[in-house]
Amino acid sequence: MNLAKSENWEQLYGNAKAKLRAGVPAGELNVLEGSVDIDVQANRLKSAQGNMKFESGDNFGGTLAFDARDNFATLEGTAAAWLRSGLDIGAGLSLKANPEQQFTAKVQNSAIDQFKGSMDWEYSKFKGTVNVTDWTSELNQISGKGPADAKARFRIGESNGS
Numbered sequence: 001m002n003l004a005k006s007e008n009w010e011q012l013y014g015n016a017k018a019k020l021r022a023g024v025p026a027g028e029l030n031v032l033e034g035s036v037d038i039d040v041q042a043n044r045l046k047s048a049q050g051n052m053k054f055e056s057g058d059n060f061g062g063t064l065a066f067d068a069r070d071n072f073a074t075l076e077g078t079a080a081a082w083l084r085s086g087l088d089i090g091a092g093l094s095l096k097a098n099p100e101q102q103f104t105a106k107v108q109n110s111a112i113d114q115f116k117g118s119m120d121w122e123y124s125k126f127k128g129t130v131n132v133t134d135w136t137s138e139l140n141q142i143s144g145k146g147p148a149d150a151k152a153r154f155r156i157g158e159s160n161g162s
Contacts, residue, residue, distance in 0.1 A: 002014050002015055002016065010043075011042050012040050012042075013040060013042065014040055015037065015039045015040070016037070016040075017035060017037050018035065018038065019033075020034035020035060020036060020052055026052075026075050026110050027075065027111050028057065028110060028111040029052075029054040029055070029056050029064070029110055030054060030055045030056070031053075031054055032052070032053040032055060033053050034050055034051055034052025034053060035051060035052075037049055037050060045072075048067070048068035048072065049067050049068070050065075050066055050068070051065050052066065054079075055084065056111070056112055058084065059084060059085060059139075060081050060082070060083065060084060060105070061082055061084045061099065062080055062081030062082060062102075062105060063079060063080050064077050064078070065077050065078055065079075066107065074109045074110045075107060075110045076108055076109070078104060078105070078106060078107070079104070079105040079106075079107055079112070080102045080104065080105075081102060081104070081105040081115065082097075082098065082099045082100075082101060082103070083095055083096070083098065084097055084099075085097045087139060089140040089142075090140055092123055092124060093121060093123045094121065094122050094123075095119050095120065095121055095139065096119075096122060096127075098120045101118055101119060101120050102118075103115050103117025103118060104116055106135070113137060114136060114137045115136065115137075116132045116133060116134060116136065117131070117132060118130070118132075118146065122151070125150055125151055125152070126149065126151060127149055127151050128147050128148030129146040130144040132144040
C-alpha cells in the first residue's frame with residue numbers, strides 16, 4: 001500500500017493495487033483472475049475498482065469491469081460475457097455456446113442482471129445469430145434479428161423431423 005502523509009499515525013490514507021484470488025465466489029460470480037485498485041481514507045475503504053475474468057453458474061463466462069460496494073459485499077459493473085454451454089430455451093430453440101460471440105451484460109449485486117448483444121442459436125434445420133437490441137433479464141424471452149442459414153441441405157417440403 002502506498003501511504004500518504006497523515007497528521008495522525010492512527011489514521012491510514014493511501015492506495016493499493018491487489019490481485020484477486022482465483023476460486024473465490026463474489027455473489028453469483030466465481031473469480032478466475034483479476035485485480036482491484038483501492039483507495040483508503042481515514043482507515044475506511046473509499047473506493048475499489050477492478051477487472052476480473054469470471055464464470056457464473058453453468059451458463060456464463062466473461063470479463064467484468066467493476067466497482068466494489070459496501071466493503072466488497074457486492075460488485076457492480078459491465079461485462080463482456082459469453083455462453084459457456086448450450087442452453088435450451090424452449091420450443092426447440094437453443095442458444096449455442098461460443099466464447100467468440102460476446103454480448104454485453106450488466107452486473108448488479110454480484111450477479112448478471114441484464115444483457116443484450118449477439119448470440120448464436122439453432123432451431124430444427126436452421127442456425128444463425130440473433131442480435132438482442134433491448135436489455136433483457138431472461139434468456140428464454142429474447143427477441144431480435146439476425147442472419148440464419150440451413151444447417152445442412154434439405155428438400156423444401158421435407159417433413160421427416162429435424
